Amino acid sequence: MARDVNVGLVGYKFMGKAHSNAYLSVDKFFPCDARPVMKAVCGRTEEDVKAFAQRWDWQGYETDWRRLVERKDIDLVDIGTPGSTHAEIAIAAAKAGKHVFCEKPLANSLDECRKMLEAVRATGVKHMVNFNYRKCPAVSLAKQMIEAGQIGQVRHVRATYLQDWLVDPEFPMNWRMRKETAGSGALGDLGAHIVDLARYLVGEFSEVVGDTKTFITQRPAEGASTGLSATAGAGTEAVTVDDAAVFLARFTGGAIGTFEATRMAPGRKNYNRVEINGSLGSLAWCFEDLNYLDFFSTADASGAQGFRRIIATEGDHPYAGQWWPPGHMLGYDHSFVNAVYDLLQGIAEDKNPNPSFLDGARCVAVLEAVEQSVESCAWEAVEKVE
Known part of the structure; x- marks a missing residue:
């Protein structure tokens, strides 16, 4: 029986749609050993993020990513925000024991990438950067x-x-x-x-x-x-x-x-x-x-x-x-589903999926x-x- 992986998504615009669609679709097509549960999506504007959560079947929403990361019912933090925010969110998520899925580029500087890599290695959480074109x-x-x-x-x-x-x-x-x-x-x-x-x-x-x-x-x-x-x-x-x-x-x-x-x-x-x-x-x-x-x-x-x-x-x-x-x-959307499948299988099998934060840093x-x-x-x- 597939295990549940509770997902918290930060960001609800372009990449938020692509990632949400992937979570909704993945276990309908792939024999997943891990099943995503769409717990909460996070965005700064409450009216907009609430509407997004309802449209894309998220169970709830937050307006502060820190609250999302601290929630005990979140296993995986998915970061779909601009690059300037990636490092802070990913490091906090890793320190909280959450697996991390991050949009590209991994960060806006190599120094930030090294700190992100250090954080996920120190805590042993699974980590993946979304270079989705690999998955075509x-x-x-x-x-x-x-x-x-x-x-x-x-x-x-x-x-x-x-x-x-x-x-x-x-x-x-x-x-x-x-x-x-x-x-x-x-x-x-x-x-x-x-x-x-x-x-x-x-x-x-x-x-x-x-x-x-x-x-x-x-x-x-x-x-x-x-x-x-x-x-x-x-x-x-x-x-x-x-x-x-x-x-x-x-x-x-x-x-x-x-x-x-x-x-x-x-x-x-x-x-x-x-x-x-x-x-x-x-x-x-x-x-x-493609x-x-x-x-x-x-x-x-x-x-x-x-x-x-x-x-x-x-x-x-x-x-x-x-x-x-x-x-x-x-099409384009399928590459995200393929990526999420690899991510979930990595979590289920206790193996880090690729591309990892090391790939992102390089x-x-x-x-x-x-x-x-x-x-x-x-x-x-x-x-x-x-």
């Missing part, structure tokens, strides 16, 4: 194929994450454009995902060199915002993060890479793409066509060579067998090295985190 079946399949040597020695990594929601200079400010809350702009928001995909598929970064740019330096002040939409208030406000980031990378295994993250690419909605070239072949995946993995093999007959499209929805593809019949496609180490290289105009070594 095609990406997990790519991991298996690389580990099996199907593309040989990895030589090149090309990763791009392109969006266009900030192209309009009249789009109002929100927390993602303030350094004090977001840490960085496209670099941390989008770059964190492609850095994690590269680490997951290829291995550790050794050094980087990059550049960032803020194209629109003043925006209408924030009125109200949720997710990637907003309405303007009165006046204007200075943008204090980057709109776009590019960098080159060297990996400890010998591969080289190029990375681009921007919220200034008209027509690109969620173009998260990674291509990996090896000595025996290539793999390519894009979230805008159910497919493109594979080229030099082992094919010379007259029949070319990229083949693998539809990663068969029952033997990672995660896919728990969902729909072959060819019935998965990702932030890469992001910090990019920022350092922008300042120095030189290659910067990525700090090691153990």
Whole structure:
């Protein structure tokens, strides 16, 4: 019989919806050894968080995350708030003996990440950072194929994450454009995902060199915002993060890479793409066509060579067998359910799930090295985190 895991969620907007949907769905599709019980959601505005709790079937709500963390009926604290709050909440949760599930990037600085990692290790609680794109079946399949040597020695990594929601200079400010809350702009928001995909598929970064740019330096002040939409208030406000980031990378295994993250690419909605070239072949995946993995093999007959499209929805593809019949496609929401399943199984089996806080910290180490290289105009070594 599955054990109950009582969940407390901090944050109820974009990520709050995605995480709530995952908790509602996970044990209906996966044979979970742990069952999530949606105890309470937390937000600062009582009227709004109460309405959210009712809509998404949370048993109750809180307006102070500290009360949520202190509750004896909470086993798992899920953090879906801006990056500036992650460390304080996660450390308090770990000290209270709660497992911790945290949105990316893990924190706004490597120093905060180290403190979070120290806290979860000291208390022995399970910890996971939500790099949900790892959990798309095609990406997990790519991991298996690389580990099996199907593309040989990895030589090149090309990763791009392109969006266009900030192209309009009249789009109002929100927390993602303030350094004090977001840490960085496209670099941390989008770059964190492609850095994690590269680490997951290829291995550790050794050094980087990059550049960032803020194209629109003043925006209408924030009125109200949720997710990637907003309405303007009165006046204007200075943008204090980057709109776009590019960098080159060297990996400890010998591969080289190029990375681009921007919220200034008209027509690109969620173009998260990674291509990996090896000595025996290539793999390519894009979230805008997330159910497919493109594979080229030099082992094919010379007259029949070319990229083949693998539809990663068969029952033997990672995660896919728990969902729909072959060819019935998965979407963005399914990646969160897959992640929550791994989290709950880790708790049930007393094994830490992946990606862990160590993965989150190593990702932030890469992001910090990019920022350092922008300042120095030189290659910067990525700090090691153990």
